[in-house]
Amino acid sequence: MSGAVPVTVVGGFLGSGKTTLMNRILAAAPPRTAVLVNDFGDLNVDAGLIASADDLTFELSGGCICCSMAEGIGPALDRALASGPKAILIEASGVAEPRRIAEFALLDPALSLHLVIVLAHAAELPGLLDDPLVGDTVVRQFDGADLVLLNHADAAGEALVSKAATALRRIAPGRPVVRTSHAALPPELLALPGRGLTVAPPVPDGRHEDVFSRSRLDWEAPLDAAELERALGRLPRSLLRLKGWVALQGGAALLQYVAGRWTLTPGDAPHSGTRLVGIGTGPAHDLATLLALG
Numbered sequence: 108m109s110g111a112v113p114v115t116v117v118g119g120f121l122g123s124g125k126t127t128l129m130n131r132i133l134a135a136a137p138p139r140t141a142v143l144v145n146d147f148g149d150l151n152v153d154a155g156l157i158a159s160a161d162d163l164t165f166e167l168s169g170g171c172i173c174c175s176m177a178e179g180i181g182p183a184l185d186r187a188l189a190s191g192p193k194a195i196l197i198e199a200s201g202v203a204e205p206r207r208i209a210e211f212a213l214l215d216p217a218l219s220l221h222l223v224i225v226l227a228h229a230a231e232l233p234g235l236l237d238d239p240l241v242g243d244t245v246v247r248q249f250d251g252a253d254l255v256l257l258n259h260a261d262a263a264g265e266a267l268v269s270k271a272a273t274a275l276r277r278i279a280p281g282r283p284v285v286r287t288s289h290a291a292l293p294p295e296l297l298a299l300p301g302r303g304l305t306v307a308p309p310v311p312d313g314r315h316e317d318v319f320s321r322s323r324l325d326w327e328a329p330l331d332a333a334e335l336e337r338a339l340g341r342l343p344r345s346l347l348r349l350k351g352w353v354a355l356q357g358g359a360a361l362l363q364y365v366a367g368r369w370t371l372t373p374g375d376a377p378h379s380g381t382r383l384v385g386i387g388t389g390p391a392h393d394l395a396t397l398l399a400l401g
């Protein structure tokens with residue numbers, strides 16, 4: 108439909124590089140690009156890290172828009188549309204199936220689906236696919252992809268990158284796969300035509316909340332950096348992602364923890380104290396205990 112607002116969906120498992128890619132796309136996006144950010148955690152860390160020039164960022168936290176939020180993707184898209192955007196860019200949560208989000212753009216005549224981009228973490232993908240708890244979710248995340256980024260290629264090593272590329276040929280057959288570091292996508296690929304996704308029958312399985320749990324830490328006293336790093340090195344594999352701002356004795360730092368690797372980057376936190384969200388499998392994690400606080 109002419110005048111329909113083009114929608115781009117960015118998906119991929121926890122920590123694969125979606126927010127990093129969102130910022131790259133936004134840097135070259137037309138004015139009045141609305142941004143919709145779904146964070147599975149209770150605290151929307153990503154929305155604060157997205158550099159949107161216009162004040163058109165819509166946050167959806169504390170669940171997955173593709174299956175379990177009371178205010179799901181439909182109402183959120185309506186709110187974004189009401190702001191009169193030229194384009195809409197959606198960051199799916201790290202457990203969402205991007206196809207289910209993209210289908211809303213197919214069904215709403217005010218929207219036109221432009222592209223579904225799904226990222227894979229080159230070092231993590233093979234292990235995730237073998238994981239009985241999360242493997243199915245990860246496979247389905249590639250179902251609607253027009254374009255796949257094999258990201259974190261810098262940190263993975265050639266053997267793992269090749270292994271992940273082989274797996275992607277199986278789970279995302281026929282899709283262009285681009286190896287990237289820090290989601291540095293050649294901009295011309297954003298003009299790729301989509302594959303003409305059609306609406307699929309509903310998937311009969313449960314909600315992502317049945318598999319993934321979220322946890323949160325609010326802690327006021329400053330943390331000791333060395334003790335924090337020691338605790339991060341001992342976190343269980345079931346804690347897949349941990350992110351947010353930590354108050355260290357020397358100042359604030361942004362913690363980005365993905366499957367056993369982390370960075371702590373000093374910066375200006377938007378709040379005082381430590382505010383972290385964790386996402387994992389099984390019961391919610393007690394972050395204060397895991398981080399040896401108290």
Ligand SMILES: Nc1nc2c(ncn2[C@@H]2O[C@H](COP(=O)(O)OP(=O)(O)OP(=O)(O)O)[C@@H](O)[C@H]2O)c(=O)[nH]1
Nearest residue numbers: 121122123124125126127201258259262288289363
């Ligand atoms: N070494 C390396 N780090 C990366 C790359 N891409 C992203 N990162 C870092 O990995 C961490 C997670 O990246 P994000 O862009 O936040 O990942 P995400 O998919 O949005 O994470 P969730 O929304 O929590 O699922 C951040 O510290 C990024 O700076 C990459 O290609 N190489």
